[in-house]
Amino acid sequence: MAGFQAFADYIICEKPIENVVVNGQAVGYEFEIKYPSYRGTYVSCIEKLEIAVDGREIDPKDLRFCLNHKEFLFAQIPELYSEYWFIHDNAVIRVFQEDGLAKDRDHEVSVRIVHRIPYTGYFGDYLVLDSANTKKLQVL
Amino acid sequence: MAGFQAFADYIICEKPIENVVVNGQAVGYEFEIKYPSYRGTYVSCIEKLEIAVDGREIDPKDLRFCLNHKEFLFAQIPELYSEYWFIHDNAVIRVFQEDGLAKDRDHEVSVRIVHRIPYTGYFGDYLVLDSANTKKLQVL
Amino acid sequence: MADKQIKYAVTLYSMSCEYFTGKYNLEECLKAVAEMGYKGIELVAAQMIPEYPNPSREWMDEFVALLKRYQLEPICYSAYIDMGIRSDRDLNEEEIFQCTLNDMMYASYMGFPIVRTQHAITPKIFEQMVPYARKFNVKLTIELHRPHTPSVPVWQEYMRIMDKHGTENLGIVPDFSIFQRTPHKLYLELAIKQGARKPVLEAACRIFEEGAEVEATIGKLDSLSEFEIVTIKDIYSNFYSNSADVEEMRTLLKYTPYIHGKFYYLEEDQDDTCVPFHKLLPLIKEEGYSGYISSEYEGHHFSTEVSSAEQLHRLIKMENRILYGV
Amino acid sequence: MADKQIKYAVTLYSMSCEYFTGKYNLEECLKAVAEMGYKGIELVAAQMIPEYPNPSREWMDEFVALLKRYQLEPICYSAYIDMGIRSDRDLNEEEIFQCTLNDMMYASYMGFPIVRTQHAITPKIFEQMVPYARKFNVKLTIELHRPHTPSVPVWQEYMRIMDKHGTENLGIVPDFSIFQRTPHKLYLELAIKQGARKPVLEAACRIFEEGAEVEATIGKLDSLSEFEIVTIKDIYSNFYSNSADVEEMRTLLKYTPYIHGKFYYLEEDQDDTCVPFHKLLPLIKEEGYSGYISSEYEGHHFSTEVSSAEQLHRLIKMENRILYGV
Ligand SMILES: [Mn+2]
Numbered sequence: 050m051a052g053f054q055a056f057a058d059y060i061i062c063e064k065p066i067e068n069v070v071v072n073g074q075a076v077g078y079e080f081e082i083k084y085p086s087y088r089g090t091y092v093s094c095i096e097k098l099e100i101a102v103d104g105r106e107i108d109p110k111d112l113r114f115c116l117n118h119k120e121f122l123f124a125q126i127p128e129l130y131s132e133y134w135f136i137h138d139n140a141v142i143r144v145f146q147e148d149g150l151a152k153d154r155d156h157e158v159s160v161r162i163v164h165r166i167p168y169t170g171y172f173g174d175y176l177v178l179d180s181a182n183t184k185k186l187q188v189l
Numbered sequence: 190m191a192g193f194q195a196f197a198d199y200i201i202c203e204k205p206i207e208n209v210v211v212n213g214q215a216v217g218y219e220f221e222i223k224y225p226s227y228r229g230t231y232v233s234c235i236e237k238l239e240i241a242v243d244g245r246e247i248d249p250k251d252l253r254f255c256l257n258h259k260e261f262l263f264a265q266i267p268e269l270y271s272e273y274w275f276i277h278d279n280a281v282i283r284v285f286q287e288d289g290l291a292k293d294r295d296h297e298v299s300v301r302i303v304h305r306i307p308y309t310g311y312f313g314d315y316l317v318l319d320s321a322n323t324k325k326l327q328v329l
Numbered sequence: 330m331a332d333k334q335i336k337y338a339v340t341l342y343s344m345s346c347e348y349f350t351g352k353y354n355l356e357e358c359l360k361a362v363a364e365m366g367y368k369g370i371e372l373v374a375a376q377m378i379p380e381y382p383n384p385s386r387e388w389m390d391e392f393v394a395l396l397k398r399y400q401l402e403p404i405c406y407s408a409y410i411d412m413g414i415r416s417d418r419d420l421n422e423e424e425i426f427q428c429t430l431n432d433m434m435y436a437s438y439m440g441f442p443i444v445r446t447q448h449a450i451t452p453k454i455f456e457q458m459v460p461y462a463r464k465f466n467v468k469l470t471i472e473l474h475r476p477h478t479p480s481v482p483v484w485q486e487y488m489r490i491m492d493k494h495g496t497e498n499l500g501i502v503p504d505f506s507i508f509q510r511t512p513h514k515l516y517l518e519l520a521i522k523q524g525a526r527k528p529v530l531e532a533a534c535r536i537f538e539e540g541a542e543v544e545a546t547i548g549k550l551d552s553l554s555e556f557e558i559v560t561i562k563d564i565y566s567n568f569y570s571n572s573a574d575v576e577e578m579r580t581l582l583k584y585t586p587y588i589h590g591k592f593y594y595l596e597e598d599q600d601d602t603c604v605p606f607h608k609l610l611p612l613i614k615e616e617g618y619s620g621y622i623s624s625e626y627e628g629h630h631f632s633t634e635v636s637s638a639e640q641l642h643r644l645i646k647m648e649n650r651i652l653y654g655v
Numbered sequence: 656m657a658d659k660q661i662k663y664a665v666t667l668y669s670m671s672c673e674y675f676t677g678k679y680n681l682e683e684c685l686k687a688v689a690e691m692g693y694k695g696i697e698l699v700a701a702q703m704i705p706e707y708p709n710p711s712r713e714w715m716d717e718f719v720a721l722l723k724r725y726q727l728e729p730i731c732y733s734a735y736i737d738m739g740i741r742s743d744r745d746l747n748e749e750e751i752f753q754c755t756l757n758d759m760m761y762a763s764y765m766g767f768p769i770v771r772t773q774h775a776i777t778p779k780i781f782e783q784m785v786p787y788a789r790k791f792n793v794k795l796t797i798e799l800h801r802p803h804t805p806s807v808p809v810w811q812e813y814m815r816i817m818d819k820h821g822t823e824n825l826g827i828v829p830d831f832s833i834f835q836r837t838p839h840k841l842y843l844e845l846a847i848k849q850g851a852r853k854p855v856l857e858a859a860c861r862i863f864e865e866g867a868e869v870e871a872t873i874g875k876l877d878s879l880s881e882f883e884i885v886t887i888k889d890i891y892s893n894f895y896s897n898s899a900d901v902e903e904m905r906t907l908l909k910y911t912p913y914i915h916g917k918f919y920y921l922e923e924d925q926d927d928t929c930v931p932f933h934k935l936l937p938l939i940k941e942e943g944y945s946g947y948i949s950s951e952y953e954g955h956h957f958s959t960e961v962s963s964a965e966q967l968h969r970l971i972k973m974e975n976r977i978l979y980g981v
């Protein structure tokens with residue numbers, strides 16, 4: 050039974066998806082997420098971050114995690130113990146995809162964050178939460 | 190023969206040392222340093238950072254490296270590849286020392302930075318520069 | 330609340346839901362608790378300081394100014410021992426020392442007399458901090474929180490250190506979660522929402538009340554779903570086992586300058602059915618406790634629909650009723 | 656400079672000393688080069704972008720506005736392949752791809768037609784970038800810099816890739832350092848300041864001019880200090896060996912949209928004694944080169960006393976004299 054999870058519904062921000070446009074052409078899109086806890090964490094505490102859009106799991110090599118005005122590869126996430134994720138700072142998930150996302154309809158975004166609670170080692174173990182959220186978002 | 194070193198004279202900033210005061214009592218002191226290059230670097234490129242004050246080498250456990258509004262242990266420096274040190278951002282070196290530094294005279298500060306130039310692997314090797322600077326500073 | 334011996338404080342953590350969702354910003358949280366009559370404030374640094382773990386001087390100055398504006402007093406700066414921030418290893422001694430020293434410095438700067446840290450600090454580092462606690466004139470306290478109880482061996486060590494160095498600058502913050510029993514309303518509602526059947530959970534609780542162990546209880550119930558089994562085990566471990574006896578509070582009081590009055594849900598004008606405030610409060614009063622009891626609402630882990638302000642209001646009323654019959 | 660075939664640009668890197676010491680901020684650097692008559696600008700991203708490697712949109716918008724204010728044109732965005740940023744390993748392919756893609760996006764956003772990267776990109780990743788260079792309408796170029804020369808094997812591979820995909824969106828930026836010979840004034844002055852004897856260095860250079868190798872040269876000189884030996888070896892490797900032949904510039908021009916006119920020190924109204932501009936400029940003119948030559952002053956590695964502005968001014972004068980006899 051999971052308490053501690055009431056904020057998971059807020060992971061995906063209620064803001065439209067934006068296409069990433071270079072030289073007039075869309076090369077991908079991005080949307081925002083929040084860390085689902087009463088307190089902030091360190092990015093290295095994210096053990097898994099999985100993104101699916103319209104039912105399709107996105108390959109991590111096409112994904113970027115943007116926070117604190119920096120952009121990271123998903124592969125770097127476990128190392129980022131000096132990047133603090135404040136609960137009021139939205140992270141941007143950037144997805145590289147030729148032509149971005151079509152604007153004629155809403156898209157279903159799913160995010161799963163498996164995250165270690167860094168202070169819960171009461172008897173040598175850490176609480177690891179598995180938080181997920183799915184929302185339909187417009188494209189701006 | 191070392192070119193590439195003309196900026197080493199600027200490592201220690203010409204600003205007074207400030208004592209670190211808690212509850213009215215000095216627990217240490219701090220001064221500022223610049224990265225001695227035409228371009229910024231990543232903190233992880235610092236291979237050695239040695240601090241001496243009034244001729245005495247400071248134990249790394251009493252030292253903190255403060256940059257980008259964050260404070261780091263010297264032991265963390267080699268791992269900080271996501272902390273960029275812009276050439277106009279001064280880093281603060283904090284030294285923990287009971288009672289701080291006396292204000293009645295100037296103090297001689299010496300800094301040695303051994304730093305890897307991250308793009309110079311022309312034939313698989315990196316240029317590693319050994320930059321040093323000593324200055325007499327007042328205590329504010 | 331002026332002349333009473335036991336002083337009331339509140340942790341801003343109680344407003345987690347309003348703060349997380351953006352309904353209240355920091356100032357609005359302070360305004361809300363000031364209007365409820367609270368005077369003493371606990372700040373959970375990792376929750377409300379954007380530049381955590383290194384708050385800027387600007388942020389701290391602004392926070393102090395806000396407290397002043399609402400005539401609030403800083404009481405407890407809540408620090409963490411975030412042992413697990415690295416993926417490759419736990420924090421080492423140098424890192425725990427650093428973050429604790431910093432937290433004590435920030436707390437001192439903002440005028441907090443108490444710093445709450447966590448048991449993972451280790452007795453060795455806790456003892457290393459003693460001279461700094463004296464120098465900074467702060468009380469370094471360790472929160473005793475569920476699933477720990479006073480009988481977990483490390484707590485005997487912590488008490489020995491406090492006996493040795495005195496409690497002028499050291500202490501324990503008991504969190505009432507160590508005494509909790511009987512699942513609260515929000516817990517049960519969430520479990521039911523997630524698929525457990527209400528009569529099944531109620532039956533399990535009845536059996537637990539009679540003193541049965543978890544496997545025996547599960548054995549007595551028919552055709553449980555996998556989720557119900559997990560939930561019943563969770564109910565057992567959180568509410569029917571591993572709890573401290575209320576009497577253990579007496580031993581702790583000697584070290585206690587500050588208490589976390591943890592609660593999850595209160596009905597209007599009723600006693601808490603989960604956390605035994607009705608036994609604990611008379612006990613601490615009888616022992617002459619004159620420190621703070623801090624209201625710590627934690628229902629937000631289970632529901633974002635409940636008004637924290639209303640819950641905090643009900644807690645003060647209940648505490649006044651139990652302590653002073655008013 | 657309007658109608659001439661070869662176009663002049665300047666890299667802001669030339670103002671490193673003024674920028675580093677705070678004598679000029681970014682705007683003052685732009686103002687200074689605009690006043691010298693330059694129209695085309697190269698930006699070294701890792702030098703002047705505070706949020707490098709991820710410039711904010713605000714910074715980029717402000718930069719574009721500054722260029723407009725001084726009627727300057729963005730020509731080349733200088734990127735790095737910072738292979739060695741990690742202490743445990745070199746950058747991997749995914750990381751090199753990421754930073755290069757980003758740099759091309761930032762360059763495109765700010766209107767730079769050329770992105771300069773470095774040879775460490777590897778032929779494999781360079782070829783992966785081709786479709787992006789087309790899509791973003793930027794030219795992805797690799798700087799050919801000392802100690803490399805066109806004969807280092809990887810350059811043959813890069814040229815094959817450019818032959819295969821065309822040079823519409825790919826190219827080479829030769830840095831004139833590959834042709835340098837004879838130590839410049841600032842180099843010698845610094846070596847002497849650091850303890851080498853002037854007559855000794857002059858004697859070594861004379862022997863090198865006659866074609867001697869480094870060990871033979873050191874053998875011919877008596878009682879050298881350790882520092883003098885190190886310096887003489889350094890002089891040999893930087894100025895008397897490993898240099899490309901001026902004629903090799905002809906092969907490169909086919910791939911070249913932009914040249915780094917690297918220099919260290921110019922006397923008033925005299926030719927460069929270190930970098931053979933007097934041979935290179937007539938050669939590129941004869942070959943009909945119509946791209947940019949960018950003034951790249953690098954004396955700041957050796958002295959912070961020289962005026963970069965004065966040096967840049969002397970370079971234009973020298974270039975005009977050599978190219979057009981004016
Ligand atoms: Mn608590």
Ligand SMILES: [Mn+2]
Pocket residue numbers: 798800830915917951
């Ligand atoms: Mn160059």
